Amino acid sequence: MGSSGKVIPGFHFTMGITFFYLSLIFLLPLVAFVFFASGMGWEKFIDKAFEYRIVHGYWMSFSCALAAAVINSFFGLLLAWILVRYDFPGKRIMDGLIDLPFALPTAVAGIALTTLYVETGWMGQFLYALGIPSAFSAVGITIALVFVGIPFVTRSVQPVLKDLEPEIEEAAAILGAGKWLTFRKVIFPELVAPLLTGFALAFARGIGEYGSVVFIAGNTPFETEIAPLLIMTELEQFDYQAAAAIAIVMLVLSFLILLSINGYQRYRIRKQGV
Amino acid sequence: MAVSVTRNRFLSADFEAKQQRTSVSSEIFVKWLLIFLGAAFLFVMLILPLVLVGFEALAKGWDAYLAALTEPFARKAFLLTAEATVIAVLLNVVFGLASAWLLTKFDFRGKAVLGSLIDLPFAISPVVAGLFFIMLFGRMSPIYQTLQDLHVAVVFAVPGIILATVFVTFPFITRELVPVMEAQGRSEEEAAATMGAGGWTIFRRVTLPNIKWGLIYGIILCTARAMGEFGAVSVVSGHIRGKTNTLPLHIEILYNEYNFTAAFAVASILVFLAILILVLRNLVEWKLERKSERSGNHGL
Amino acid sequence: MAYEVELRNIDKHYGDFKASDHVNFGVNRGRLIGLLGPSGSGKTTILRMIAGLERPDSGDILIDGQRVNNLAPGKRGIGFVFQNYALFRHMTVRENIAFGLKVQKEGKQKIRSRVDELTHLIGLDKFADRYPMQLSVGQRQRVAFARALAPSPRLLLLDEPFAAIDAKVRKELRGWLRETIHKLGITSIFVTHDQDEAVEVADDIIITNKGRVEQTGTPAEIYQLPRTPFVADFIGESVHVPDYTVFKGFEAGEDGAHPGIIRPEFVEIGLNDKEIAMPLAAEHGIVRATYFRGSSVEAHVEVKGQILKAGRSLEKPPLQEGAEVRVLIHRILSFGDGKAETVENKSKRKESVVI
Numbered sequence: 001m002g003s004s005g006k007v008i009p010g011f012h013f014t015m016g017i018t019f020f021y022l023s024l025i026f027l028l029p030l031v032a033f034v035f036f037a038s039g040m041g042w043e044k045f046i047d048k049a050f051e052y053r054i055v056h057g058y059w060m061s062f063s064c065a066l067a068a069a070v071i072n073s074f075f076g077l078l079l080a081w082i083l084v085r086y087d088f089p090g091k092r093i094m095d096g097l098i099d100l101p102f103a104l105p106t107a108v109a110g111i112a113l114t115t116l117y118v119e120t121g122w123m124g125q126f127l128y129a130l131g132i133p134s135a136f137s138a139v140g141i142t143i144a145l146v147f148v149g150i151p152f153v154t155r156s157v158q159p160v161l162k163d164l165e166p167e168i169e170e171a172a173a174i175l176g177a178g179k180w181l182t183f184r185k186v187i188f189p190e191l192v193a194p195l196l197t198g199f200a201l202a203f204a205r206g207i208g209e210y211g212s213v214v215f216i217a218g219n220t221p222f223e224t225e226i227a228p229l230l231i232m233t234e235l236e237q238f239d240y241q242a243a244a245a246i247a248i249v250m251l252v253l254s255f256l257i258l259l260s261i262n263g264y265q266r267y268r269i270r271k272q273g274v
Numbered sequence: 275m276a277v278s279v280t281r282n283r284f285l286s287a288d289f290e291a292k293q294q295r296t297s298v299s300s301e302i303f304v305k306w307l308l309i310f311l312g313a314a315f316l317f318v319m320l321i322l323p324l325v326l327v328g329f330e331a332l333a334k335g336w337d338a339y340l341a342a343l344t345e346p347f348a349r350k351a352f353l354l355t356a357e358a359t360v361i362a363v364l365l366n367v368v369f370g371l372a373s374a375w376l377l378t379k380f381d382f383r384g385k386a387v388l389g390s391l392i393d394l395p396f397a398i399s400p401v402v403a404g405l406f407f408i409m410l411f412g413r414m415s416p417i418y419q420t421l422q423d424l425h426v427a428v429v430f431a432v433p434g435i436i437l438a439t440v441f442v443t444f445p446f447i448t449r450e451l452v453p454v455m456e457a458q459g460r461s462e463e464e465a466a467a468t469m470g471a472g473g474w475t476i477f478r479r480v481t482l483p484n485i486k487w488g489l490i491y492g493i494i495l496c497t498a499r500a501m502g503e504f505g506a507v508s509v510v511s512g513h514i515r516g517k518t519n520t521l522p523l524h525i526e527i528l529y530n531e532y533n534f535t536a537a538f539a540v541a542s543i544l545v546f547l548a549i550l551i552l553v554l555r556n557l558v559e560w561k562l563e564r565k566s567e568r569s570g571n572h573g574l
Numbered sequence: 575m576a577y578e579v580e581l582r583n584i585d586k587h588y589g590d591f592k593a594s595d596h597v598n599f600g601v602n603r604g605r606l607i608g609l610l611g612p613s614g615s616g617k618t619t620i621l622r623m624i625a626g627l628e629r630p631d632s633g634d635i636l637i638d639g640q641r642v643n644n645l646a647p648g649k650r651g652i653g654f655v656f657q658n659y660a661l662f663r664h665m666t667v668r669e670n671i672a673f674g675l676k677v678q679k680e681g682k683q684k685i686r687s688r689v690d691e692l693t694h695l696i697g698l699d700k701f702a703d704r705y706p707m708q709l710s711v712g713q714r715q716r717v718a719f720a721r722a723l724a725p726s727p728r729l730l731l732l733d734e735p736f737a738a739i740d741a742k743v744r745k746e747l748r749g750w751l752r753e754t755i756h757k758l759g760i761t762s763i764f765v766t767h768d769q770d771e772a773v774e775v776a777d778d779i780i781i782t783n784k785g786r787v788e789q790t791g792t793p794a795e796i797y798q799l800p801r802t803p804f805v806a807d808f809i810g811e812s813v814h815v816p817d818y819t820v821f822k823g824f825e826a827g828e829d830g831a832h833p834g835i836i837r838p839e840f841v842e843i844g845l846n847d848k849e850i851a852m853p854l855a856a857e858h859g860i861v862r863a864t865y866f867r868g869s870s871v872e873a874h875v876e877v878k879g880q881i882l883k884a885g886r887s888l889e890k891p892p893l894q895e896g897a898e899v900r901v902l903i904h905r906i907l908s909f910g911d912g913k914a915e916t917v918e919n920k921s922k923r924k925e926s927v928v929i
Contacts (some may be wrong), residue, residue, distance in 0.1 A: 008379045008463045009473035013383075019357045019371035021365075022391065025441055029406035036409045088309050096543035096556045100320050102495070103548040103555070105502025106523035108541040111529045114322035115330060115538075122322065136412025147319055167660035172626050175674035175725065176648030179301065185673070189664040201396075211504030211522065215529065228505060235509060237406070240414055247402040254397045270703040272664060 037244040047246035053221055054230055057140060058249060061227040064138055065206025073199045078154025079190065083154070084161045098155070103149050106211025113144050114215040119238030136218025139224065144213045145206040152205065153198030160194040161187075200261035204254045327545050330538035334465030342528075342539035350516045352543070356434065358507075358520060366496050367489070368556040370447025374485075375477070377448075378455040379463060389452075391447050403441050404509025407434055435520065438506040442565035445494045450492030454485050481515040485566060491558045498551045502544065576639045577727060578603040578761045579624060583842040584633035586619055586785075593619040594630065595785035601778075606755050607763040608776030612808070616785040618767045623729050624763070625654050637729060648677075653722030655732040659714050661672040661706040667693065667717050668702045674725040679691035692720040695754065712743045718752070723758070730755070732764035736771060748775050769809055773797070783803050799916070810837050813883050818906045820878050822857050823919035834917070835907040843873055845891060852902060855921035859901040861893045877901050 041047070048054075076140040083095050101109065117124045126249075127134035134140055164187065202265040210228040217224045225233075227250055234243040278299060297463060332339055342348060346527045395403065409415060411428035421428065463485070466476045482489075504522045511518040513527065528537035577600035586594035593616045601607050609617045622628040624635060626647035636815050642650050651887045662670050671692050671794035693702045696716035698709075703852045715735060720732060735751065738743045755762050766772050772779050772876055773793040780787040780795065781804075789796060791807045800806035807814075818834035820824045826832060839866045843859070844850030859882070875895050882901065887895065893899065904918045 002481065008460065008476070009377060009467060010477075011380050011382075013473065014372040014376040017369065018376050018388070020371045021372075024394070025437070025444055026391070028558070029403075029410045029441070032410035033406045037415060048303055053793040058339065074483075075312070075315050078308060079316070082309050082312045082645045086305050086309060090313075092556075094313065094316060095550055097316060097320055098551060100324075100548065103498040103502075103551045105504060105522045105541075105544045105548070107504045107525050108327065108544050108548075109536075111525060111537055111541060112326050115534070117323060123318070138336060147323070150316075150319060153369045153524055165658065167656045167658060167662060168662060170625075170647070170655060171654065171660040171662075171721075172673070172677075173627075174625060174647045174650075174652060175345065175721070177673070181677065186662055189662075191389070192664075204397055208402065209399045210508070211502075215526075218307070225491075227551075228399050231401050231405060232509065235408065243405055244409070247399075247405050250402055252397070258315060258397050272707060 016129070017237075033244065033247070034242070037248055038242045038258055039243065043246070044241060045245050048084050048242040048251050049124060051153075051242075053225070054227075054242075054246055057225045057227045057230040057246075058221055058253070060138065060141065061207050061250075062253070063208070064141040064226070065145055065203050069199050069203040070150050071142070072149040072153050072202045073195060076198055077157055077195060079154045080157035081160055085159060099151050101150050106209070107215075109146065109147055110212040110215035113147060113212065114140070116141060117216060136220070136224060138224065140216040140218070141224065143212050144216045145209060146210050148209050149202035149206055153195060156198035156201070157191055158195040160191060164190055178200050181225045193268060196261055196264065200257055204257050207257075208250065222245065226243055273274040286432040302417065308565075312553035322544055327541050329536050330534060331542040333538075334535045337541045338535055339542075342536035343543065345536070346538055347516050347519065348521075348524060348536075349542065351519045351521045351540075354435065354519065355501055355521040357432070358436050358439045359497055360437050362443050362500040363493055363496050365440055366444050367493065369444060370451055370492060371477075371489070373394050373448045374451035374455050375481070377452055378458075379460055395442060395445055399443050400438075401507030401509055404438050404506040407437055407441070407506075407510050412544050429510055431518060434510035435507050435518060438501050438510045439500050442503050442506050443499045445509070446499065450488050450495065451485055453487035455481070458484050471547050486559055487562045491555070492560065494551055494558060498548065501547060578605075578638060578886070579640075579763070580634075580636040581620070581624070582587070582634040582659055584620070584623065584630045584635065585589065585765075586616075586623065586628065586630050592616075592785045594623070594633075594663050597782075598784070599780055599787055599790055601760055601763065602763060604759050606752065606775065606777045608772035608779045609763055609765045609782065610769060610772040610776075610779050611767065611782035611788075613767055615782040617767075617782045619785075621763060621765050624729075625652055626650055626729055627654075650688055651664075651728045653725070653727035653730045655715070655718045655722050655730070655735055657734040657737055659706075659718035659738075661714060661717055661721070662833055663706055666703050667698060668711070670706070670717055670852055671720050671724050673721065678725060683685040688724060692724055695723075696720045710743075711739050712747055715747065716738045719754075720889060723760075728761065730760050730762040732762065734766060735764055736766070736768075744771075747907060752773065753823055763865070763920065782841075785807070788834060800907065800914045803914055804833050806907045806914045808852070810839075811883065812907075813839055813881070813907075814879055818908060818917070821903055822904075823921035824906055824917060825920075830907060832910060834909065836903060837907070838872065838883045840906065841882055842902040842904065843875060843884045843886055843893070844889050845893070845897070847900060848892070850902055851902045852922050853900060855919055856902040859899050861895050861897045861899055864893055864896060874884070875899060875901055877903075912915055 017169050019117045021183075032110055032131065045193075049239075071118070079094075079098060083091065114121075114135055116122050117127065117140055119125065119133070124134050132139060132142065168190075169182055172186045208228060210226075210232075213226055214229055217226060217229065219225055219229055227246060230242045234240075234246065277308070331342075373388075373392060377385060408429055410417075411421065411434065412418065426433075460479075460482050463476050465482045471479070502522060503520075504526075507520055507524070508523060511520070511523055513519065513523060515527070519527065521540060525537050525540050525544075528534075528540065580600040581597050584594045584597040586592075592923065595616075597620060609620060611617045617715075619628060623630050626642070626645060630643070630700070635643055637650060647654075652827075661671065665673065668689055668838050671689045672685050674923065675688060680688075685688055688718045689702075691700075693699050696719060698713060698716060698720075701709060706717065714918050715738075717734075719732075728902045736747060737749060749773060764775070776793060778790060779793055779796050783804050789801045791799075796805060800809060806812065812835040815821075815834050815836060818824050818836070819834050842850060842856075844853070844856070846851035847856075848869075850856055857877045859877040861873055861874050862881060865872045865874075865901040867885075870888060871893070873884050873886050875884060876882075882903070884901070902919070904919055904922070907914055
């Protein structure tokens, strides 16, 4: 504890506000939740949380979020690359547009995407003709999750790519490496860490996403129900215990994703000192 | 160790020149291919939905559009969204400033834990967040009876909506302020303190001018999320028309009633606000960049 | 003999800024060249153009008599050591050094033996499996050096190779680098803004200023016979005098300005006539200030209204401020008409004739 920290006034004041606020807004509800959930008992929890319909819901959330995060990793990397490396008309607008999913309410995105991808929609008519059911299906859920996840990868990769020393590419060029080899062996390894961070954020967000998905999912039991929707369903039937049980599994799932990414980054730092 | 150079690595210069020209043109091809791919992706995923909202909203003409917007339930929903957003932003500004000050100006035990605690809501599904408040204030809560006796309704009422909105948005401002204040360091505040300035004076005269744009940036992000929050609010609202419906919830109801034109008309308001937020965000970001360039500080 | 590297009439602009202005020079095989100049003088641009990282607006770059202007950097047979080393952070020392060989699709066996040879050369055998971030700055520099050497280039280019290293290690590495380069016999050009470094390491020095080559020569030539006022001023420590003919032994018949430079090593100070070699050729001066310089004392003496600097051994009796002393100016660098030349003290000769 440095004495320098005490030169500036306001320690107790800001500490007080922060703790009061955190307790009221965050810790108290969390404690209420834990208190309630722990009252249900282990057996009941297993029973409620791993009913077949519910497990299918986790699977839908998990697999669609995974697919969306993979798609977003590819396009996120591509977008970061063109925004950092190339000059072209409309670049600033493109850069600004990428944050739209953060700014646009998810419900709006949800109804717009659904209308686009139903069988008669602007996009749906082509996809259905190709035999791809783009609404009320796993494909539709994935499309919605791609939408909400677009900014994550781009925004984590972009600053790292921007700060990459041009010299490492020049060094590779002088050693005789071509552009593609330089990208694969020299640039890409530098982008793995931010790419993973962006991937994990998009993935975690996708698992918990509700607003943009409910409309396009169709919500057919055993088919296109996602985990957050199941919480809503249980709540509407006043089965609070089941809702809590599902919530616990989802919390564990998203923490595991974030923890494993954190662990990997730590491992990299330890191993390579990066 | 002798330095040897294999002769065959040096092909004729003319041949190389030709090769380099073809590699330059293939590079240009790759560039435009990538730009095309990125632009096409953004067009389909982001632009099309926006265009569609406008198109559907006006599908039945201006009169239907305006009618959907001025209808009483829509107006109530708009007012509730505004109320929840303003309160959430105000509360989060206070919290954001206090917590960022605490995290950057002092060293204390448990600081790292506090930092990650503040980030935690990002990892929690909004629906689960809403569930937290149901557990705290709802029928199964130990304090439910007390609240009933006092005639205070939280869940399925406006306070619940505000609380849920605050919950999902509270990290935003702190997250923006901490890096800015970290980069700024403590020396200016310490200097002011040794000259006898009080906490409020230091904050107003020394800190605030430095973090102004960072704060505005945080407020913009917070506003965007607050006005659009759906999952958490949906859980605690109870969907009572004209009482606990925010704009996004109102859109959901209209849409589920197959009243598409009205749903998209209301949605177009939110699209307009979202675009406004993006423009503001970019302006502020540009300001921040210029500021960091001026002070030679790239740590933002 | 043809030059190993030759630049002919190289011009290079960045917008309005002239980075290279008719640059011409040649480097003989096996020489270690220091490209010396103040920052912004265009020395790094020259290095990057030789490497192919920049293209000249006009002029020819020849390596081993062959014009390489249109050759990609990787085909020029050069090694390049970057100022910040630009090591690949996610590759070990071994992988960094092996990169260039792998790109050229050398055999596994050959790569291994070459990498072993180089890690041994740079004395990092035990660190071969470490990552760059786990090495000291000096070690990183050696890895960058080895990586550049791995594909057996005919020419080695180094951009400010010692800039990132702290003073103590720098001294050590300079010696090591000079020795190693000479042992390998590889033609090398390094860029530096530090004249001590250039003088200590290089066989030949090329001095650049405002995009032009001011002078080329061995360190001794450049030091003793600067050909332009810029070189005279830039190399060594200099005190400008607007008219050197006022000093004893440097009188000139004709009128007009005679600007010159007097270096501390041109000036000798004696407490009295006995301490100085040729008292008759000496001026009277007053000590105005003394500065301890570690291995010597730097004295500022006022002679005829002008402050001159001179070094003085710590073995001699100390000088007091305000004391009157004898000041012998051995020679002066004069540069009237934009040309620099050395002028010896004429009274010294007279005195030796008398004795």
